[in-house]
Amino acid sequence: AQSVTQLGSHVSVSEGALVLLRCNYSSSVPPYLFWYVQYPNQGLQLLLKYTTGATLVKGINGFEAEFKKSETSFHLTKPSAHMSDAAEYFCAVSDPSSASKIIFGSGTRLSIRP
Amino acid sequence: DTAVSQTPKYLVTQMGNDKSIKCEQNLGHDTMYWYKQDSKKFLKIMFSYNNKELIINETVPNRFSPKSPDKAHLNLHINSLELGDSAVYFCASSQGSGAVYEQYFGPGTRLTVT
Numbered sequence: 479a480q481s482v483t484q485l486g487s488h489v490s491v492s493e494g495a496l497v498l499l500r501c502n503y504s505s506s507v508p509p510y511l512f513w514y515v516q517y518p519n520q521g522l523q524l525l526l527k528y529t530t531g532a533t534l535v536k537g538i539n540g541f542e543a544e545f546k547k548s549e550t551s552f553h554l555t556k557p558s559a560h561m562s563d564a565a566e567y568f569c570a571v572s573d574p575s576s577a578s579k580i581i582f583g584s585g586t587r588l589s590i591r592p
Numbered sequence: 593d594t595a596v597s598q599t600p601k602y603l604v605t606q607m608g609n610d611k612s613i614k615c616e617q618n619l620g621h622d623t624m625y626w627y628k629q630d631s632k633k634f635l636k637i638m639f640s641y642n643n644k645e646l647i648i649n650e651t652v653p654n655r656f657s658p659k660s661p662d663k664a665h666l667n668l669h670i671n672s673l674e675l676g677d678s679a680v681y682f683c684a685s686s687q688g689s690g691a692v693y694e695q696y697f698g699p700g701t702r703l704t705v706t
Contacts, residue, residue, distance in 0.1 A: 510691050521596070521682055521697030522635075529692050566633060572691035579648055580691065582635040 480505045480571050482583035490589040497541075497556040499586050501569030504550065511552040512570040512580065513543055522568065528552065529574070539563070564590045595619050596698035598683050604704045605673055612669045613701045615683030623647075624666035625684040625695065626658060635682070641666055642689040670703075678705045 485500040503509060510529050514522040526537025533545040543554045552569060569583040596617045605611050617624065625648075626638040640648035641660040655671045670677060680700045686693040 516633075519699075521684075521699050522695075523697070524694045527692075527694070568635065574691055576691050579637060579640070580695070585633045585635075 480509065480573060480581050482569050482571050482581055484567075484569050484583035484586050486586055487584065488587045488589065490591060491559050492591045493561055494558050497554070497559045497563065497588065499554040499567050499569075499588065501543075501552045501554065501583060502550050503552060503569075503571045505571055505573065507573055507575070508547075510572040510574055511543075511545060512572070513537065513541070513552075513554050514568045514570060514582075515539075516566040516568065516585075518565070525554070525567075559588075559590050561590050561592070564588055596683055596685055596696050598681075598698040598701050600701060601699065602702050602704075604706065606706055607673055607675060609673050610669070610671045611673060611703070612667055613681055613683075613703070615666045615668070615698060617664055617683075617685040617696070617698075619685055619687075619696060621685040621687050621696070622663060623686045623689045623693070624660065624663075625686075626666065626668050627682040627684065627697075629680040629682060629700070631679070639666075639668075640689070647689055673703075673705045675705050678703055 481504045483502045512527045513525040526535045528545045536542045570580045572580045623642045625640045629635045639658040644660045657669045660666045683698040684695040686695045
C-alpha cells in the first residue's frame with residue numbers, strides 16, 4: 479500500500495525567505511509523485527510532478543522538488559517566498575500501474591509573513 | 593472559460609434528505625473523478641469514471657451513487673444524508689486514466705448537513 483507523510487501541518491516563513499515543505503512517501507514500486515496547491519476556497523492545481531527521468535523537477539510559480547529514492551522523499555522548495563504563495567500544499571503519490579488513483583498527504587498550510 | 597465546473601457551490605440540507613451535485617468538464621477529457629475533503633483538509637478519492645465506465649470505486653457507503661451520462665459529465669447523488677457527509681466535494685478530470693495524467697479540479701461543493 480502507498481502512503482504519504484507531510485511533516486508539519488503549518489509552515490510560516492517571511493516574504494523573500496526559502497520555502498521548504500517536506501514530503502516522505504511509502505511505495506512498494508517506483509512511484510509517481512505530485513505536489514498540488516490549493517488556494518482558499520478553490521480546487522487543487524498541479525504544481526509539479528515526477529514520473530521518470532530527471533529527479534529534480536521544476537514546476538509553476540518558481541517551485542521545484544527533488545525525488546530522492548534513498549530517502550523516500552519529495553520535498554518542495556522555492557528560493558524566495560512571495561505573499562501570493564500562501565496556500566495549502568498537498569503531496570501525493572501514485573502507483574504507475576494504477577488506474578489514476580492518487581493518494582494525498584494531509585496537507586501543509588503555508589503562511590507568509592510580511 | 594471554466595474547465596471543470598460544479599453546481600451548486602454551497603449546499604445546506606437536513607439529515608435524511610437526498611441531494612445531487614453536478615460536474616461538467618469542457619476539456620475533452622476521458623476520465624472524471626469525485627473526491628471528498630473533510631474538515632481537516634484530508635482529501636480522498638471516492639470514484640473515477642473513464643469513458644462513462646466506473647474504474648475506481650473506493651470504500652464509500654452505497655448511499656453515494658455516481659452517474660456519468662456522457663464523458664463530459666459526472667454527477668454524484670447522495671441518499672439519506674448524514675452529519676458525517678458534511679465536507680467539500682471536488683470533481684476532477686484528466687485526459688486519460690493513467691496515473692501520469694494531470695488531474696484538473698473543479699472549485700468544490702461545500703455540503704453542510706444539519
